[in-house]
Structure formats: structure tokens, C-alpha cells
Amino acid sequence: MDNLPLLTIGITLLTCVLGVVGVHVYSAGKAQRQLLVDRMSHTGQMPVVGARRRRFTGIDRRLRNTGLGKRIERKIAVTGLDLTPGEYFIYVFAGLLGLYFIVGAVFAPFFGVLAALGGLWGGNAFLNWQRVKRTEAFINQLPELTRVLANATQAGLAMRTALVMAAEELDNPAGEELQRVADQLAVGHSLDDALGELAERLPSRELVVLVTTLVLSSRAGGQVVTSLRNLTETLEERKETRREVKTMLSQIQVTALAVPLLGLGFLLMINATTPGALDKMTGAGLGQAGTVVAFALYSVGFFLIRRMSRIQV
Template sequence: MWGVHAWRGGRADRAALVERLAGESGGGAARQAAFAGLDRRVRRYPWGKRLAGRLAATGTNLTPGQFTAAAIGLVTAAWVAAAAVLAPFFGPIAALLAGWTAFSFLEWRRRVRNERFIAQLPDLARVLANATQAGLALRTAVSMAAEELDAPAGEELKQVADAMAVGHSVEDALGELQQRLPSRELIVLVSTLVLSSRAGGSVVESLRNLTVTLEERKETRREIRTQMSQVTITAYAVPVIGLGSLLLLNRIMPGSLSAMTGSGIGRICVLISLGLYVVGFALIRRMSRIDV
């Protein structure tokens, strides 16, 4: 685990250096221009617009065209690799799995960003309470919080402040934030701010109490995540064991997978076993999901 952590840290440092150098030399713009045509074509379709929204929620710099090209390349590579290593029958299955993995990556990035934003909500409520107590308006308090907080809270609040600066109401700007990062904690915070902007009055005491509540919820979520980590790892270990058994079987008896999938009964048995692995993965993930 230490080696994986060090390797990921090195890759992150290298990516940051490459991005900085590319920004200085204009390589980033050239890379964007290379996918500009594909990006325009993808955005014409409804699914491309939805994909753009999902990419925006993840906080990545990927465009819909870049993600589409990467997903197509991943699906093609998985098909070819599975057909060459295992058997031609496993090519389409690996392609479907690769496509699911690509979109699961987006969901994972969105969930990670959402969790980071939720972890920053107590600090956000504290900054807003201090600014409101000092006599600042809510718009000014949001702009101040956008400058003081790190990403992703700072980036999201900057969008809220920019929306209010061009004439959007507090309710509309915060509603867009709630749609981008849905969570119960954010719903409570947005409701408190919207009600205070409508009815007037002091919102300092409400934000103070909300800060304490958000801190307690953050600790509770952290404890639950720690206790359910073994179940989560088990959900991913079960399919890996199944794939490893296929590779081991083909290694011990070369050509056995091709012979097994050469008949109709063999294909049916393989599909049933894969379906059972999928059901097991879904059930384990569902049992480990606890709403707080």
C-alpha cells in the first residue's frame, strides 16, 4: 500500500508539472484543439449534453469529445485484449465491462468531489456565520467564502457568486449548486440561507447550530465508512477472483476457454456464472450502502 501511495503521488506530481509546462508552451490549447471537432459533434446530441454536465460535476478538465475518444479506445483495447488472452467469446463482454468502467469512473469522481465538498460544509457554514455576524450581506459573504475555501467548495461558491453578480437570485444560484452537488447536508444549508434571504432576520444563530450538526454528521459518516471498508473491498475482490480463476485455468490448460465457449452449453454456463458475479457484486455494494 505504501508503494502504491508513493507511485500515485509521483504520477500526480508529474501530471501537475506536465500541465504547467503545457500551459506555458500552449500545449494544452493544442490538445483541446485536437478534439474540438469531435467535441462539437458530441455536444449536438442530448446524451452529449448530459455527458458535459456529468463531466462538469466531476471537476475534471475533460471535454465530452476527449472522454468519448478515451472511452472508445478503452472499449476497443479491452475487446482485443480479452479476445487474444482468453477467448473471442469474452471480447464483447470485456468491451461492455470497459464501457461500464468508463462511466463508473465519472460517477466515482463525482462522488469523491461531493464527499470533499460535504467535508468542507462545516467550514463554509462557519465562514458564512462570521461574515453575516460582521454585518456583510449574503452575496458578499458567499464571495468571501469562495476566496477563503479550497477546492471544490471555493470553485463551486465562485460559480454561485458569479451567478448572483450577473443578476440571478440567491435561490436560483444556490439551487444550481444543489443540483451539481446533491446531498442532504447541502439541502439543509441552502434551505437555511434561502429562508433567511426571504424572511430576513438574523441567520447567525442558525448557521452556528448548523455548523455543529454538520461536524457531527461528518464524524458519523467517517466512522461508518471505516467500519464498512472491508465489505467494500470484498465487493471488488469477488469479481477479481473470478477473472483470476479464468486466467489461471487458461494458463494451466491452454485453449480450455476456447473449447468451453465453443459450444452453446458452455456459453450459457459462462453467461450464468458472470451474471451471478454481477448479482453478488450488486448485493454486496447494496448491503454496504448506509444513508446517514
């Protein structure tokens, strides 16, 4: 293999990074265990363990003071991931190093640079995907949510109390998001503001309709139970329609992924039949420009197929 030294350097660097992370995790776990032992020796009871111990606190503290760190923090906040900006930054950085050395060793060093640049986009796309995934999971719980709210209001409970009850009964992500709403209401926020922030965190047509119904009912009164019952039936029908549309478009989604994978497969075939061909191709400026244009066209094809298959229900 022509790129054996590069692959060796990449694996060595990646091993060093993983070794440092492993030592850090081990030392943090050992310190936490010693802290638990000290507490038990003083109290004689098992202490209550809170949230997990955060890693890379120094990097996280410095990163939060920058514009990049604040943007990362806002994106993570709406995904429901148990990550800090510092942890996310370190994991993405380690992933970029791995992509550069592995792809550069398999194809050519220039492809490693392109893979690292694609990894930057992939890190942001991962957060967006998590947000969409969490929003869809919340939408699937909306019929159950409206049913709980309708039953609670029919029993004579106020809307604030009904939201607290729904937060306790529903699973995540609905339970976690409604608990945020309940906490905001407990510290003095209005129902309009709390529900409005919920709609901003998880943007969807169904949630906007529910929030509008609850806000109008709290302002003007009216048959809130009847409105919630009708909304429950509508959301159940929309849920089934969304599932059918997603099933029908699954083949198109696979096609969108197959288009760029075919290009990578052809590159592997070329490099396997003629060893060193990719190094020669990307060794000149014209070859690098052609490679960038080819990857750009594959990316355009991927996004166009995804765009044409996106149907708003």
C-alpha cells in the first residue's frame, strides 16, 4: 500500500487521542468513586448520584465564552443530547482527524482533506438530524398529549395543572419538554410565553395548532375539551398519513444515498485496478479541481433528490 506511512501515522495519532480520553475518563471515574466512598463513610448511607460527570470542563468553559460555543450550545439544547459544547467539540475534532487519516490512506491525501471538510458539515448535520428526530418523536406523542389534556380539563383541572400532569405521565421527549414548560410556569412565566418557546424549540405545524388552541382557550375560554377531542382525532389521522408517506418515499431516500456511494465505489475500483492512480490524479491542480467539481455534482444530486422527495403533510 502506497499510503502505509500515512495510515500508520493516522492510527498512531488516533490511538493517542483515544488513550488520553481513556485516561481522563478513568481518572474522573476513580475520583468520583472516592468521593462516594468518603460520603458513605461520613453519613453511613448511600448518597444520591446526580448527573454524570462532565468531561473536558476546561475546554468547555473557554468555548462557552466564544460565539462558536454559544451557537453549539443553542443547537445542542434543542436536540435533547446529554452533551456539553466542549465534549461535542472534542468528539467532532477527533472524528475529523480519524476521517482525514483513514480516507487519506485508503484513497489519497487530498481526499482526506475533502473528507475532513465534509466532516465539518456532517457534525452540524448530525445536530440538525437529532433535532428533526426529536421533533418527529414529539409529534407522534401529540395525540396522547391532547388526550391527557382533554381528560384533565374535563375533570375540572386548570390548564397549568393539566400540563404538569401530562409531563409526569408521558415519556420523553414529550415529558421532558412539558417539564420545561411546567418549570417556566412555576417561576412566573405566562402560558403564552412558555408554550411559545416550546413551539420554537420543536417547530411543527401540529404543535403550532395545539399551542394556538391552548392559548386561545386560556384567553377567551370556550369548549376547550371539545377542541382537544377534535384535535386528538385530527392528529391521529395526520400521524397515519405521515407514516404512509414516509413508507412510500423510502425507496427515494435510499436512491439519494446510493448516488454518492456509487462515486466512492468507482474511486475504489480505479485505485484497486491501478494502484497510485488517485495520487497521480490529485497531484496536479487540474485533477484536484476536477475532483472537487465531481464531488460537488454528487452533492447537488443528493440534495436535489432529497428535496424533490420532501413532502409536507
